[in-house]
Amino acid sequence: MKKVFAIVLVMALILSMVACGAGGGSADKEEKAGTLGVVMPNATHGFLGESIAHAKAEAEAIAAETGMDVKFLTSAESSEQNNQIDQLIADGVDCIVLWPHNGDEVRSSAQNVMDAGIPLIIYDRLINDFKPTAELMGDNVTIGEMTGEYFNKFFAEDLKAGKVNILEFKGDNSTVPEQRSSGFKSTADPNINIVQQFSTDWQRAKAMEQMETWLSSSSKEDVEALKAVFTHDDEVVLGVLDAIENYDGPAKLDIKLVSGVGARKENLDTFAPWADKGVMQVTYAFSPAMVRDAVELGADVVLGKEKPSGLILIPTVEVDNSNEKDFRNNDIYVTRYSIEMPK
Numbered sequence: 001m002k003k004v005f006a007i008v009l010v011m012a013l014i015l016s017m018v019a020c021g022a023g024g025g026s027a028d029k030e031e032k033a034g035t036l037g038v039v040m041p042n043a044t045h046g047f048l049g050e051s052i053a054h055a056k057a058e059a060e061a062i063a064a065e066t067g068m069d070v071k072f073l074t075s076a077e078s079s080e081q082n083n084q085i086d087q088l089i090a091d092g093v094d095c096i097v098l099w100p101h102n103g104d105e106v107r108s109s110a111q112n113v114m115d116a117g118i119p120l121i122i123y124d125r126l127i128n129d130f131k132p133t134a135e136l137m138g139d140n141v142t143i144g145e146m147t148g149e150y151f152n153k154f155f156a157e158d159l160k161a162g163k164v165n166i167l168e169f170k171g172d173n174s175t176v177p178e179q180r181s182s183g184f185k186s187t188a189d190p191n192i193n194i195v196q197q198f199s200t201d202w203q204r205a206k207a208m209e210q211m212e213t214w215l216s217s218s219s220k221e222d223v224e225a226l227k228a229v230f231t232h233d234d235e236v237v238l239g240v241l242d243a244i245e246n247y248d249g250p251a252k253l254d255i256k257l258v259s260g261v262g263a264r265k266e267n268l269d270t271f272a273p274w275a276d277k278g279v280m281q282v283t284y285a286f287s288p289a290m291v292r293d294a295v296e297l298g299a300d301v302v303l304g305k306e307k308p309s310g311l312i313l314i315p316t317v318e319v320d321n322s323n324e325k326d327f328r329n330n331d332i333y334v335t336r337y338s339i340e341m342p343k
């Protein structure tokens with residue numbers, strides 16, 4: 001009887017060890033999947049709102065496919081973003097993808113991430129004089145350079161005769177407008193004269209107000225000498241066009257070209273109607289779906305598939321009146337509108 005009882009105990013112990021081993025395997029699988037933190041500014045519409053929608057879609061797909069825990073966080077301003085980063089460090093996440101509100105304002109928290117040995121991927125807005133694990137962004141310098149070259153070709157004959165006056169509408173004070181402006185100035189003909197610069201906060205209404213104010217407060221001579229508007233965003237373009245449409249002053253407008261960044265459907269739809277009014281447009285494909293690449297890269301780091309470093313640039317496509325219809329079949333455009341966007 002004792003022998004039988006001993007055999008039963010041994011079998012129970014073996015079964016218990018097997019069960020623990022199975023449980024340990026599951027735990028190991030979960031541990032291997034790891035945790036990714038994605039930290040972004042928040043928004044309900046526009047480029048950032050669309051970016052959040054794409055980032056969430058990518059995060060959900062990665063979580064479903066790999067079992068990875070993705071902590072997706074958004075914030076209204078830098079101090080809240082700093083708190084989120086510090087909490088992710090405390091949680092011991094395996095990688096952080098960070099889209100900063102403003103690089104300088106999150107530098108300390110970003111450095112804490114690196115000091116904790118957590119891989120950090122910075123997306124879109126860089127942190128000056130700071131070296132994360134990797135940086136991924138649209139090629140803003142090249143966008144500026146291409147815009148300058150486009151202006152040179154468009155106004156080739158005018159530039160031979162003298163100055164071509166333009167206005168510049170920037171987005172904000174982050175590294176993105178800095179790069180686009182510096183790229184533009186590096187290639188634009190010296191005779192392309194930037195009469196005034198504006199900071200729009202990427203807003204259509206603000207750009208419209210600024211353009212209307214300039215048109216109404218400038219001399220008739222200066223208004224009639226304006227040949228083009230260089231903007232950093234398609235949303236801003238619409239504000240500028242609104243102001244041009246609303247102008248009823250004494251000057252005869254001679255604006256021939258307006259440039260943007262984004263290649264959005266809302267803007268492409270205006271190309272033909274405004275061309276009929278004598279205003280041509282050019283924009284540079286800068287899709288909110290690019291953020292998917294950053295989230296995917298972060299997931300690959302967590303899974304041990306990638307060891308990225310340095311600056312990773314996403315190429316762009318130039319879109320003007322000659323190719324806007326064909327561009328609607330481009331993968332950049334198709335992917336952008338592959339999911340339902342915020343209204």
